[in-house]
Amino acid sequence: xxxxxxxxxxxxxxxxxxxxxxxxxxxxxxxxxxxxxxxxxxxxxxxxxxxxxxxxxxxxxxxxx
Amino acid sequence: xxxxxxxxxxxxxxxxxxxxxxxxxxxxxxxxxxxxxxxxxxxxxxxxxxxxxxxxxxxxxxxxx
DNA sequence: ATAATATGTCAAGTATATTTTACTTTATAT
DNA sequence: ATATAAAGTAAAATATACTTGACATATTAT
Numbered sequence: 001x002x003x004x005x006x007x008x009x010x011x012x013x014x015x016x017x018x019x020x021x022x023x024x025x026x027x028x029x030x031x032x033x034x035x036x037x038x039x040x041x042x043x044x045x046x047x048x049x050x051x052x053x054x055x056x057x058x059x060x061x062x063x064x065x
Numbered sequence: 066x067x068x069x070x071x072x073x074x075x076x077x078x079x080x081x082x083x084x085x086x087x088x089x090x091x092x093x094x095x096x097x098x099x100x101x102x103x104x105x106x107x108x109x110x111x112x113x114x115x116x117x118x119x120x121x122x123x124x125x126x127x128x129x130x
Numbered sequence: 131a132t133a134a135t136a137t138g139t140c141a142a143g144t145a146t147a148t149t150t151t152a153c154t155t156t157a158t159a160t
Numbered sequence: 161a162t163a164t165a166a167a168g169t170a171a172a173a174t175a176t177a178c179t180t181g182a183c184a185t186a187t188t189a190t
Contacts (some may be wrong), residue, residue: 016165016166016167017167017168018165026149027148027149027150028166028167029148029149029150029168029169029170030147030148030149032168032169033147033148033169035167036168036169039147040107040108040109040146040147041107041108041147041148042105042106042107042108042147042148042176042177043105043106043107043111043126044105045147045148046108047127047128050127056122056123056127057121057122057123057126057127058122058123058127061108061112061122062112062115062121062123063112081135081137082137082138083136083137091178091179092178092180093136093137094138094139094140094178094179094180095177095178095179097137097138097139098177098178101138101139104177105176105177106177106178107147107177110177110178
């Protein structure tokens with residue numbers, strides 16, 4: 001299950017995967033993996049991504065229901 | 066930085082650390098470590114904890130500001 | 131006082147998140 | 161057509177989340 005919300009929020013900021021990776025302090029492949037989604041990042045990474053994209057955890061990582 | 070919100074939400078459900086661990090499918094020490102807080106759980110674990118406690122990610126793991 | 135349950139913590143092992151290097155493909159521009 | 165940036169993917173290495181087992185303390189009840 002892809003995480004399209006991260007991808008969309010990143011696009012809204014006109015950032016490449018590499019831009020976001022640098023802002024967050026991880027490798028580009030890690031961002032790619034998060035967006036690809038078959039993968040379980042740590043909460044601190046999720047929080048860093050949220051802060052870089054001006055979103056909250058619920059907005060990017062919570063599935064209602 | 067302790068996570069007192071998880072501890073409080075668990076108390077509100079009258080669950081022990083062991084109860085929550087079993088509900089979530091991890092060891093009791095892992096729950097203890099999450100509440101102790103000097104530690105970086107995966108998002109899937111956080112989501113499982115939220116579901117077991119009827120809370121969302123923002124309610125238990127997001128720090129405003 | 132003693133038993134039982136809940137919590138805190140530690141050390142060693144296992145599973146997996148993340149990095150690094152590298153190659154391929156797709157899009158955008160010149 | 162070709163150059164460049166962006167994205168997708170993979171294998172091997174490293175860092176760290178999580179488990180297991182064990183022991184100590186605190187709490188509550190009998």
